[in-house]
Amino acid sequence: MKRKQLEELGLEEDQIKKIMDINGSDIEKTKSSNAETAEENEALKAQIAERDKDLKKLKANAKDNEELSNSYKDLQAKYKKDTADLTEKLSQTRLNGALDNALTKAKVRNTKAIRGLLNMDDIKLDDNGKLTGLDDQINSLRKSDGYLFDEGDRQDYKPSNGKPTDADPVQTMVDVFKGESK
Known part of the structure; x- marks a missing residue:
């Protein structure tokens, strides 16, 4: 802008x-969020590099020693699980960032409130960084809960600012009950 x-x-x-x-x-909020994600990513990469170095060193020392071999296998399994957990955490962080950006573009008033109404199991982030399964849910929420979105000024809304309207209130009620309301 x-x-x-x-x-x-x-x-x-x-x-x-x-x-x-x-x-x-x-x-500035977006920049700090991106910086935090990048920082976390670098820390995770450093952890993985250190882990791989430890595994190679242990493997070299373990050659004939059965106890060290078993220890190596245990560590390898543990690190494999840790890697899967870190990958999942990173994927979730990317999904949350993309979701927040998409909700902001959709002019959502409160992203936390909308998240509670979304079926997160249907929302996925593909390899290209594009969200799938969100657009239909957003369109559905626009129809059912339009107040959650900032649609700008509505042209058809003309409040009377507390002043009485020109219409006769009794006649208006009679018309409503007859089904002849304007």
Whole structure:
């Protein structure tokens, strides 16, 4: 979002400043989230590299020693499980990041509230980083719970600001009961 785009929309300078401040804080949150994920990824890679180095060293020392051989096999099984767990955790982190981005693009008012309504078993992240199974759920929620989405200003909503309307309230109720309401 650029300041010039907001000026073209006819917004005043103080409105533009407030919008840019909000946008800037959102960008900073996303940057910090990405930095945390990258940092965690690097830490996990370092752990795996250290583990592999330990396994090679143990294997070289174990040659004929049965006890060390068994210890090596136990460690290998443990590390295999740890690798699977770390891979699953990394996949879940990627899925959560992609889901948050998709929900933000869908103009969801509260991502935590929407997550409770989503069937997460149906939402998958493919190898290209694209979410599957989310669009249908979002469209369904837009229809059933539209208040959860920021749809901007509605053109057909004209409140009376607490002032009485021109219509006669008694006649309006009579029309409603007869089924002739406007």
